[in-house]
Amino acid sequence: MTKIYEVDSWKAFLDLVESEALRGWAFRGQRDAEWHLESSLTRRLRMFVPADQWADREQRAIRVFKRKAHYFLNDTSALKDDFRCLALMQHHGAPTRLLDFTKSPYVASYFALQSCTTPAAVYAVNTPALWHEATPPGLPQMTRDAIDPRNSDSLSRYYLSNQYPIVWPGEPWSMDRRIVAQAGTFMLPGRIDVSVEQLLNEYEYEEPILAKIILNPEIRKEAMEALYRMNISSATLFPDLDGLARSIQYELEVSWIGSSGPRK
Template identity: 55%
Template sequence: MQTTVVSSWKQFMELSATLDGWAFRGQQDAEWPLLSSLSRYMLAYVEDRSQWRAREERAIRIFRRKAHNFVQHPSLLDDDLRCLSLMQHHGAPTRLLDFTKSPFVAAFFALERSVSDVAIFALNTPVLWNNRALPKGTPELTRTLIDPRVDGNLEKYFLDNSNAVVWFGEPEEMDDRLIAQSGTFVVPGVIDRPLPDILDGYASDDELLRKIVLPSSVRGDAMKWLYRMNITNASLFPGLDGLARSIAVEIEMVWPAAPLG
């Protein structure tokens, strides 16, 4: 994985323009590994890895049994990826990694509450989409074959944690948050390894993953540009919660020519 350290927001914008069609994920600390929330939870609290599948299956089963009380269309819970998406967006640990098709949305999530250098990971989704990158040991496991939107595929190719594969995409029906964030999900086939390690096992002539580091010195300029682009919590999280979360940035954005209040 190539790592690029940019020295300015302008350089980041110029670099991101060369990654047309890629997907992006922002992380608030450049040293954090690229792991899902479920990976971090299992590695920290479930030492016996032989129990991981049963624990993950139980978590999904409990969510399905109870979430029908809170969703307008409970039948959506029957869709594996849609169910995981709901779990993810409401705070449950899942194997999904949130990515976005916008490098600027990724930058916002990385920078908003950062106090150190941040990282934007860029994934070459066009190459993965066209199966120009396939796992070396199991090239038959194409993106189409393992699609977790297909009934039974989550159990067959992912829950067993034995297939070092990566799938990306969205549920057939996207919620308002996923739409607002230009979101997409990356679904790893194993949860004990960070995404770069899994992709190292792929055969490809193309670069699959890049890490872009934004130093903390870039944050002030970047946040002003993102504010001008209307990339805020209010636009990314539709509703009162998003509006309330956006007020923190409003505290920073006091324009010299604008009256307070």
């Protein structure tokens, strides 16, 4: 079951994510605590596509991207690696089954709080336990190495087939600038017709696997000021002109005049 924490102060959040309970976990910030832990692909398909067509539509989307993306790339090697290709699609805004996570709870809190007006959430996944246990109990034939999407044909067999109740944590062998800047990683689900939370809670693992930290929106001001001083902003998390432009959203809120730090 998902462990729920509710925090009402920035200090309480820091104490929690720096505790032994969540050490080494991966984190994902979502600005609405009511949102499920599911991919952009799942949300898009649910809105517009009959469920029996999801697998075909996903595979077609990947084929279309591969056929056309080479026009915009100096290095097309990512298009020959299915997992890297999915990461590239995700990077540029295509709906994919990947869920962005980060190894930094501070980065996750930034994504949760930057635009929130209601309770936000940071999800935490016990990636060391998930990695070592590899697959849920009851699927012993599917070893960690067998389901590694970086291996030839594994992504197609174990993930795009949309049959297996597995979640794989990790990154492509070759990472882009945004993944590096965000201390990023991914959760790759073997099914997109259910949420990642459901997949992780379907089996009893030896250790706790999933936690949800609900953030009171009243902590936003203090948290955003602290993150600004930690040099965590859209300008640093998206190290390009798009990131700089996004960072102006928060620059509109802050002023250094007559203050020891950012203030409204």
